[in-house]
Amino acid sequence: MDSDEEDYVFFGKPIEREEEITNRRKKAAAEASGNLRSLPPWKQEVRDEEGRRRFHGAFTGGFSAGYFNTVGTKEGWAPQSFTSSRKNRAEVKQQSIFNFLDEDEKTELESQNLGTSSQFDTFGFTAAEYARKQANKEQKQRPSAIPGPVPDELILPASESIGVKLLLKMGWRRGRAIKDLHASSLYDARREARKAFLAFASEDTKASHPTDFEPVEGEPENFLAQPADDDAQSSQSLPVFVINPKQDLHGLGYDPFKHAPEFREKKRSRLSNDKQHGYRKAISIKDSLFGSKSGKAASGFGIGALEEFDAEDEDIYAAGYDFEETVIEEDEEPSRLSVESKKKAVRKDQGVLRGFKVATVSDYQLERFDPPIIPKDFVPHHKFPGPLETLKKLDVPSPPEVPPPDDNNLKLLIEGVATLVARCGKLFEDLSRKKNQSNPLFSFLSGGNGHDYYDRKLWEEHQKRGDQAKLSLDGKLSPSVQKMTAENRGKLLGEKPLERSSRETTSSSVASGDFVQLQFNLSDTFKKPESFNELPEVAKPFKDDPAKQERFEQFLKEKYEGGLRSMGSSAASNMSEAARAHERLDFEAAAEAIEKGKRGKESLISEQPFDFLATGMQFTSGVQEQVKDTHAENLMTKKMYPRREEFQWRPLPVLCKRFDLIDPFMGKPPPAPRMRSKIDSLLFMPDYVKGAKLEEDLVTNRDVPVAQTDAQKTIEDVAGKEIEVAAENVERPVDLYKAIFSDDSDEDVEDINTKKVEDQEKKIEVATTTLNRLIAGDFLESLGKELGLEVPPDMPYSTNNVSTPTQKETPNGENAILSPLEGRTFCAPKSVSGTSLNPGQETAQDGELAKNESIPGRSVRYSSKYPDGLSENISGKVNMEKIAQEDKKGKSSSRHQRNWSSSSSSEDERSRKQSRRHRYRSSDSYSDSASDHHDRYRSRSKGRRKKSSREKSSSSRKHSKHHKHRNRDSPSRSHQVSEREHSEARKEKRIRRD
């Protein structure tokens, strides 16, 4: 460093850094005072020249105000007290501002400030200041109305600026335009008189007023006289500001003529008249009242602060108290001419509204814009594209009445199609025509048999719809909802009218026996309507048995063609019920395989799609051996997955805080556990039905199919969120539900497998008893909940009472429609639930076992196609109504499969999830959105809930150990595809890290 510095040569005096300078100064000051040497800066005290401590508080690094932080002094503090006696009279103490001022403030107040001398006071500042001081002094001497110092604005400089002086010297007179040289003698005389008057007047206030500005205290006549005569002429170039004296009794700034200027004119003229008559008349109160009436009171008056705003009050304060200048505008540019003409107008043109005058020159040309030219062919009526066209078509002359075709089926079909076409528009007709080109049944669409009848029907339907649309305009329900009756729907769906139950369907309550019958009928009646035109030649799995093959083809035809299932067509009338059932299973399996293979071919990857059919496949109904077509499975999984679902999830506030996010549920109370209504439980039971007990059953008779149809999917979709958040079903004894809901599928299969439905009466009986038990159970449960008791968990479930039909009350219209479907879809095996899926404990061996056991289940799964016809129908319909949105791509051939798979798997998933969700909810009890019925659960403490559910879950987990693999590979697993992988998954769970 030193050597460095030596290398440089410095010129001049180095600029010291500022801090150094200040430091030095401080130091110097400290040395001067001599006592701060050793003190750190925060202990130093700032003192004034008399050695008193200044800058109390924060300045000294601590708060010490006053005398030891008090208002007292060393001598103590006593308030000034009033004492007065006869001898010693208390004198009135005159307090002045100086009593309260500090010394430096006093000096400041009294100091002689430097200012411009009046000689050079160009702008009159000093004079104004001087005048203000004078006025202040004066103020002190005599009391005035306004206490305190006079505002600057009221005081005007007494002396004139140098410019004015110069002008005056050059002969300019006040009030005159600078260039105006002709001053009439009359004007001058008046001028002088006014000046004298002014001078006289201003002597009072000791502030003279230059005439440029009319004084406040100026003569009242100014109001009218000034603009009218003297100044009017003189101040052409100088604007004259008139400050009107307040002479009326209105509020400050209030102009009664604001909205009625005509009255102002009137008043003025009267005033001038009065003046002419030589006496001043006070403004009549009546007049002012009248005036105030015509004017608008300041908005906002008359409305209480607490009054609620109405729609029309909304802009109450918008205008605010915007007092407008009350200076009369005409006075700004007064001219004699105009005044005269005004006077004339007042006198002569009585017809003209006061305040207005007849324009002499109308230079204002009104610009007109013509309205747009409407084309001649414009009809002022909006046309809606699409289905509503049908309304327009009403004008179409009606086709002649045609007797319906003899074939009742055809008639039904035609009517159904006509209804649909009427509803969905012409497009549907085209579509179905194209689709069913080859189908002779639909020839009526393209002008074949029954075309006339179709036309007529279509017209009728249009007519009907038109009426309904009109009705709906009156605020009724939407026509489609109104219109749909069970019969209509049946027609649409191609349902065969049921002989027995047709009359019962109209009544809401169906006898239990009939109900069972009805469901059977339904399941037999509905088929998948999709066309499966090209049945591949290769697909002949039953070559060895031509009769069987024939039946199989028949079956396929029925299966994929849709429409009515021909009851008598199954030629195997000689076969036993059980044999037929077996065969049917075979057929289902075979059809499934064929379809899979077909899809494989479509996707161009499969090498020999039907190989397995020709070689390895044996469709026997016992323990089915099946060659795994992994490829097809892959394809299926590809189509099934990934599947996206969305749920509500409630992040806790702390988490949101930690993530620095706003709690989406902020302010919402944690939702109480939801009270499930009985209807919910009835409707959506299968989602929650679960439990280990069922698995036993499933193992014993494992040919239980999964009857998962779109119908349920639809229901769920319709039910939407409700299902998602519905809860509280685990406590319910499972066997009840099992008994109620599982029966259909079970019984279906059993029927197919072994038994006949001969024990009808028994079933009915069981159904009614279960219903009773259900109600009783529900009641018990809710009672228990209210008492804060845990309803006993699942009873051991006996397999014997599996097959009980459903007796179900349909709670509302919508569900009434769907109820038969629900009945079918409610099947227990779906209840492969997540609760029992313990991630632990499973071993690879389990997986192996699972693999083995899954095989029998596989074939059974196919039998779940029975309801497919139904589901397809429904989904088709529902698709139209935009509820179900599976499968938008709509490959007709793969659609069936897709629908099935997605629905079933999603169902499975859903059920698992729901059960899980339920647990989740019950343990956390916040994940739910606010629900409506929870009051009954309020009494239960959350903690208790948590604990109990936890216990439950743990117990169920324990329990499920035994049933683990069965659980997993119960035949109802809809995606056995992933069965193997799941076993691997289980293997994986024990992921070895070594």
Add this chain to the structure above:
Amino acid sequence: MSVKELPRKEANVLNGHEGAVLAARFNSDGNYCLSCGKDRTIRLWNPHRGIHIKTYKAHGREVRDVHVTPDNSKLCSCGGDRQIFFWDVSTGRVIRKFRGHDGEVNAVKFNEYASVVVSAGYDRSLRAWDCRSHSTEPIQIIDSFLDTVMSVCLTKTEIIGGSVDGTVRTFDIRIGREISDDLGQPVNCISMSNDGNCILASCLDSTLRLLDRSTGELLQEYKGHTCKSYKMDCCLTNNDAHVIGGSEDGSIFFWDLVDASVVSKFRAHSSVG
């Protein structure tokens, strides 16, 4: 990064673990890496120079995952002892232990501000732990998974978990929604693309699946490796051009992101297991 620039050669071998290494993670700037394994230790390395820097010992059983805060000051780790350890990197002390998982903890991650640790456990739950307070209770338990949660990813606003139940579930804190993408196959490991739009899920059917996060669509599948019973990590390259995944035979696979072709593969380890 072109195909040629993909790593193929072994740069360094970090010897020191006694037993299997279960996870290796870079720190936030890539200068150091952490490994953890069956020997119940976490080790801090300088992989570029091949130096072992520090050993963190406290776990009672194997350590399955480790993660570093963005400022490299803290660590969190989890493992078979059902605990999550919150470490101070420099001193090597455990700041906090979070207990509460009912099973082994498979994965652990810090959030953006290192204020929360989210762990994925064998007990089918994701748990969020607060690093700021002194509470050792989880601030949130997400137990909508049906099976073991294998992997967890965090974004600024979301928690994403991949589970053996075949789902990748996204928990969006902002809107309070859970979005579940069911892949149908047990999900082993999930990894976010660098642009945050996609998620790569390693499934146990020896397939990596690339999902679009906004729609849940399956964008691509990457096959060729074996992944059937072990947890194999997978990720995307920094420019999202390639997908990297491990195979059970000890090799590393590189796929092209778009056409899913194996662009490179090499044998990195003798074998797994």
